[in-house]
Amino acid sequence: MFCLGCGTELKKVVSWHSLFAKEEGPLLCQECLEKLELISGEVCRLCSRPLGQNPYQQDGMCLDCLRWEENEAWSGVLDRNISVLMYNDYCKELIALFKYRGDYAVAAAFASLLKHQLGTLTYDLIVPVPLSPERLYERGFNQSEALILSLGKEPAHLLARKHSEKQSKKSRHDRIHLPQVFQITQQTNLSGKQIVLIDDIYTTGSTLRHAAILLKEAGAKTVISLTVARG
Template sequence: MNCLLCHSPYNPIANWRQLLFLEDFDVLCPRCRGAFQLIDGRLCEMCGRSLEESAPSICADCLDWEEDERWRGVLAKNRSVYVYNEWMKEVIALWKFRGDYVVAEAFRQPLTAVFRRDFGSGWQLVPIPLSAERLHERGFNQAEALARLLPLPSVPWLARKHSEKQSKKSRRERLETDNPFFLSGHPPINGKRIVLIDDIYTTGVTVRHAARVLLEAGAAEVGSLTLVRA
């Protein structure tokens, strides 16, 4: 088999277990797979980043969020799969910006594992939407691509207005700008537990904006699952 990322040949059968239980083979060679860094050890209870053993259970960023009465409790929790290392930056650039959709296959197994561990079938999947313009430009929504990897169907309950690319703004600016998200139609949100799906959690503004819209429409609880915690 050839590696999905580096295209070099490798032996996908890692052990007997895989063969006996017909588990899925890794689509990446060991070298490419090993370059990703899973988030593990002790996590911030809120945003799911790695913490030192001695640190308090909530990180300083999340403390800021929870002390702000406008944002307290908006997001139940975030969990992410991978650390945003140099390799991940390269892979995200290939996948999202160059548009190599099939790269998402490499995330199926680890993303599903985190979803099962931290959420589960009681949650409704809602991918973070792109604006119509961005969607046309990119051809696909990376958050939707991730949601499709999970074993539950996802629902397009949110839509998004077109605004500047986020990465060009500061945290303060992003907080104060209007919420770009709105409900798409009249979805049956009442009392639902919702997990937002996105590619990267950086400051947490995006998922909180989306969560607020859903909470105001009657959701019971909103969490988020992202591929990367930057």
């Protein structure tokens, strides 16, 4: 086995436990794991942003989430976002390797970090965030779908993209007041369904809310997003 982050050989510690346990070993070496920062401590109950000493908080929510929830159109659309990692330099590097360089194998390392969180959720369907056909061709794969497949789950393709423009090139204002970029692909009745959206990163929460609102409109009971990093 080799570390998916830096390619050094992973030393396998052979113990009685490792001989009999079915568990897979870690996919990143100790050094790479140490460079990643797990989100811990007090976090925003809606979006997982660490609150710490941040004065901009109220009722266990960060200011960004307060603004979303104060807005009538968006209040309660996304029930919760769970992120696993802080978006630090190394996390940024790994996500870039995965998404922009197109190193699909890195998905497995991220999936191993998401697995535990997914296990704590009850859900009926796991839905990927779709890419435009141009972007899909450019990257060769959809990072959200890659994460779901690497978690060993079946993606439910309920959404498609209407038109394209790179999210990362837009300001927060642009993203929040963006017209809907997704559409429901099949007129399925989602009433009472609990849905998990999976993506690589939660930045402003705009993309995930635009996806969530369509699912809610189709009857979904809850929509929770599970993301690798909180940007």
